[in-house]
Amino acid sequence: MKMKRQRIYTVLLTLISFAGVASAQNIQFEGKDFQGIGVYDTWEESPFRTGKLKGNYAVVDNPERDSVNNSYRVLAIQRSRYGSNTFGVRIDLREPFELTPTEKYIHLLVRRPYSGRIMVVGLGKRTDRNAQSADTEQFWAMTTENVPGDVWQRVSLAIKGAGGIEIHSLVVVPDCESPHHYTEDAICYVDGVVVSDSPLNTASASSVASLPALSSECLVSNTNRNGEVTLPDGSQLMSYEHPAGKPLRVKVRPEVGFTHDGMIVHYGYGEERKQVHIPARKVNRKGLCIIPARYMNGVVELEGLFVEVR
């Protein structure tokens, strides 16, 4: 009886914790807060798609309650060595949510014996295509660094897409690595799957695995054709970490036959994400330019505007 009360308390506490979050989904596995579970592999020749093997999964007791995850019930999956690097547990949602051009965030807890990357795949369909399968893969969100194994880890991943797409299922890939050297399977656990408009997971104070801390640093990258934006010494801006709120000096480098019209700076998080045009006159003759401190927060993307020389 005591255990039952404690379990109810935990559920209530969890609900209260998420009360401030505009949450589209909140799956805790304490009750029946999902439509169904199964396995999924993006590899089309997977034995789990051809019917040669069946997945092994269930909602079970939390194998190790700790400060990160003290819930009682979690989702367990047998990570098969015959699945691919994108084999995972599929959670069919009771209500689909919309994938939007504005970022949403998936927060979840994962515990598995491996260290490595974690991915969440979204399955869904366009609402204006009646005949389309709701199993169409719509996004693949992966941690950018290895997540330690053997302990509960909190993971947050940003997702977005064109509007008009409903996500019906989430596939949590607890081990996004090739299993070719595995000699046996292992059990992995998933819990606390929350889809939110906020990058901050208010359910836990533990660190976010794939997003930079909001107050300390930002991630800078650039993706362009016909030129590039680099650091002044030519170093690539590829997931470059830079202190938030500090100006960044960059160099705009058009390819031969192209010039530039400044750049677009995309910055911030989620609904707060904005963009600003840095005009060409702010770039000196050597191609150097300073991105003002006020734009240096969140995920910063520098999009050089390279145009053909007329």
Added chain:
Amino acid sequence: MNISNIMKRRFLRAALCFGLLGIVPVVYAQSVLPLVEQTLSNPDNEPVPVHPVPHSRQLKWQETEFYAFFHYGMNTYTNREWGYGNEDRATFAPTAAPNPRQWLEVAKAAGMRGGIAVVKHHDGFCLWPTATTEHNVTNSGNDYGRQTNIPRDFAEAARDLGMKYGFYISPWDRNSALYGTERYVKEVFLRQCAEIAQYGTDQFEMWFDGANGGDGYYGGEEGRRSIDRATYYDVPNLRDTVHRVCPDCVLWGVGGEARWIGNEAGWAGQTNWSTENRDYVPEKNGMYGTEDGWFWLPGESDAKATNRGWFWHEGESPLSPERLFQMYLETIGRNSTLILNIPPNQAGVLPDASVEALTKMGELVQQRLSTDLAAKAAVTADHVRTRGAARHYEPINMTDGDKDTYWATNDGETTATITLSWDSPQTVRYVELMEYIAKGQRVRKFRIEALSENDTWIPCATQVETTTIGYKRIVPLNGSTAASYDEGLQVKAMRIVIEDSKACPLISRVAVY
């Protein structure tokens, strides 16, 4: 049959259905999840895949290896590379009927296996009669223009010539008033893709340029329009739509099934993985790929065979056949495909100078890379995988000409030596290696050695990074791609030493030229 039995049958049927889908509608909580012992029978002792592995359509695409790019359109008549979108439709006025058959005949003579024709560039002018815009050939400046239908004629010619074909449709449309709005993707871009698919469902590639947004005519409003490249074209559903109609069509670039090699100069990295972290890396990493990338995203090198732009310009001339052969070695010979651009002129044909250069380039490929000395060599290996019931992994699999057989070592053996020996000394200049990539790219490092007449093993191509192999690697033994065809080496035997591999190496072909 009583009701109870009927209900039981219905229940079993429903349970079976859900079981096949891998979904259970109700989950009964239990305390622990016991491991279930699962095995797959493997009577042929086949190696397990190293993930990620290519999709079957990507494999077919990779086997195309070498194909042509034909930039033809409004820019051909305006001396531009990126039309603004405000061009007078009458400007498109071919001086003769455009002849895609001639384009592909030249490509075939160069040793290419297919081609991709631009049917809409950023200026938005469509080279087929389309219902999506008035900015198309039906409103062009003369009868040759009005009768032009490039996708129709290009597809027909390709089928006649036994070549693969595909199309370039620019996502960015500087003519469309709708560009930048949600309506553009649904009402213009996707419909244009669907129209093009009607000219053939056996297309091997659609080329979606990464150039997106910026200034343009935009139906007369002009100005700058920016879009979110990550979401605007709704790529997951674009892919789904195209694959339903064209199941073997790889979507390049924006489409996310083959990657830009990161430069337009005709070279790939010597270390070049076909694996990549799709959506997580800048295009500038395209030359090299990422060893632990989560997705199979092979590289395609787009390069110009002429000295001016992608479109034809007065006074242009082709690169030398030797320079084009160098590109061949530095792209196809480095685990990339090569799409080589040959621009048709204002008469809608390839200029004579281009025809001559490409034909000579094809002759160089034929002369230098077709007489395989490995076919008459004794081929051995110091490790050979244990044979299965109906399959063996002997070294002869590397020289049997069958792309579906391969030599392999046992699991856990990631180093090995392959030796080729001849009865008499041979003159050799190139070594070609191919991995059996259907089970993933594996080799991280190898070296090549030649046995001299005084019976010492001499390292070859020491200045070459002999790291990855992938689908195909061609190593010039003198180490130079620019001047690879010299007097050659006199050898009695050669050996390829695999020094490191992610898992047991699987080599489907070794050739020596």
